[in-house]
Amino acid sequence: MNFYTKFCAMLSKISLILAVIGLLAVVLCVQWQVIGRYVLNDTPTWAEALALLLVLFVTAFGLAVGVRDAGHIGLESLVVLLPEKWQHRIEILIHGLVGLFGAMMVHGGWLWMMAKWDEKKPMMPVPDGIDYLPLVIAGVLIVLFSIEHVIALLRGQEVEPAWN
Template identity: 65%
Template sequence: MTSPVPDVAAAASPAGPPSDSAFTRLCALLAKASLMLAVVMLIGVILCVQTQVVGRYIFNDTPTWAESLALQLVLYVTALGVAVGVRDAGHIGLESLVSLLPEAWRLKLELLIHALVALFGGLMAWSGWVWTTMNWSERDPMLGIPVGVNYLALVIAGALIVLFSIEHMVALLRHEEVVPAWN
């Protein structure tokens, strides 16, 4: 028996079969690698904080590098998480509003949204690169690495955001679906 109520979820998703292009496979590989690297870095954050706590409360000698390294790792975990969130559509969106639009408008609006996200990623990568190069000669006193490494996370995340946004736009035009990285 069919329901007289239309399926809103099915009507809201113009995506068809999963894409199997080389570009999509590359983006999926980058997203999975980013997720795995973020998990390893998150474990590193936990180990740094534990080292700091043990050093402070058991040996009464706090390692100077532990806090700086933990903060550095948090920057990269966040940057990679944001980029993968863009690919896996984990960012804030107005899905319910978009799903109420006619199909022709929906596609145009979704393309515009992904283009704006790509623009944001491009600006993020560019400004991150400017800050990276401006601060590369300065050294972090606790880690001994260039301060520009802090801003390199923005470059990586911005570039990934641009790639993942382009992947979504191509998939929309081909009426295909972008499968999340954790699948």
């Protein structure tokens, strides 16, 4: 468990760093688009398309980090009202369902990514299927992080946020 926890913490930190870098890149893309449009009088069409693609990656990485560090919306207010024995079971069920949702994200994202991979984006020289890659990445991370939470709950431990 210790190796797995360290591995998941490392993945979470990397995801958070990539999300921040991606967010900065979005800001730079939008700034370049504004400069191109209003200063150079030549709108770079790729800047908007790249910013939109980066937003997908930033959202995916942020979502995965939120699942690992329990920053997502939960039903804890209702779970607290249950007897302690049931609280533990419901928490495991919740993390299992979140993991199942992550697996469904991987499956659906992979199908769409493969279906669109041979098409090219009109404003950038990348496959159109790249729009679905963040869904696959986030899904894999969510499954890994949900498994970590379930194992921790079964051992009577808590998952510590990666930034601590």
